[in-house]
Amino acid sequence: MAERTVDARGSFCPGPLMELIANMKSMQVGDTLExxxxxxxxxxxxxxxxxxxxxxxxxxxxxxxxxxxxxxxKAK
Amino acid sequence: xxxxxxxxxxxxxxxxxxxxxxxxVAAVSGTDVQVFLSMNAFPHxxxxxSKQAPVSGVLGKKMEExxxxxxxxxxxxxxxxxxxxxxxxxxxxxxxxxxxDELEPIVAxxxxxxxxxxxxxxxxxxxx
Numbered sequence: 789m790a791e792r793t794v795d796a797r798g799s800f801c802p803g804p805l806m807e808l809i810a811n812m813k814s815m816q817v818g819d820t821l822e823x824x825x826x827x828x829x830x831x832x833x834x835x836x837x838x839x840x841x842x843x844x845x846x847x848x849x850x851x852x853x854x855x856x857x858x859x860x861x862k863a864k
Numbered sequence: 865x866x867x868x869x870x871x872x873x874x875x876x877x878x879x880x881x882x883x884x885x886x887x888x889v890a891a892v893s894g895t896d897v898q899v900f901l902s903m904n905a906f907p908h909x910x911x912x913x914s915k916q917a918p919v920s921g922v923l924g925k926k927m928e929e930x931x932x933x934x935x936x937x938x939x940x941x942x943x944x945x946x947x948x949x950x951x952x953x954x955x956x957x958x959x960x961x962x963x964x965d966e967l968e969p970i971v972a973x974x975x976x977x978x979x980x981x982x983x984x985x986x987x988x989x990x991x992x
Contacts (some may be wrong), residue, residue, distance in 0.1 A: 800927075800930065801885070802930045802977065803933060805892070806888060806892070806941045808947060809892050809945050837893055840894065841892075859985055
């Protein structure tokens with residue numbers, strides 16, 4: 789399964805979510821995407837969207853520089 | 865028809881920005897979204913018209929300073945990623961003398977208010 793990183797640092801709401809969605813459209817089921825975001829809202833919005841549309845959250849963490857790393861697996 | 869029905873009237877950056885955000889987030893989350901453009905919001909969706917809406921307050925100024933993506937780009941994402949439908953008020957088109965082929969491609973076409981309200985029955989209507 790492939791892994792992809794999308795760097796949305798500096799992008800404002802709903803930019804990171806939109807970049808994630810645009811990338812996931814071209815991914816295969818089972819592939820994982822790591823979204824990098826400095827938008828605090830994304831840390832809550834992305835999991836909400838993932839659960840709503842039926843993908844899988846892998847994990848979320850924030851590094852020492854404040855960047856959120858949100859990993860999502862395409863499930864359908 | 866259930867779903868979210870967004871009416872855009874105000875032509876300033878702040879109102880258009882939030883309308884675009886609401887449309888895009890709802891559309892990519894599986895909600896059927898329809899947008900109705902009229903009054904001062906409408907001209908921004910005519911080919912060749914500026915997509916840089918005037919700001920009306922501090923949030924708009926800050927958005928410009930921070931180079932937040934333009935509302936028009938966010939509406940494009942709503943259509944491309946979420947299959948939102950954007951309609952132009954037929955009255956506004958008549959007043960401005962604008963034909964359908966003069967509208968930006970993200971606009972699905974002309975719409976009358978009566979048909980829009982009929983479609984919106986039972987749905988959620990937001991006005992900006």
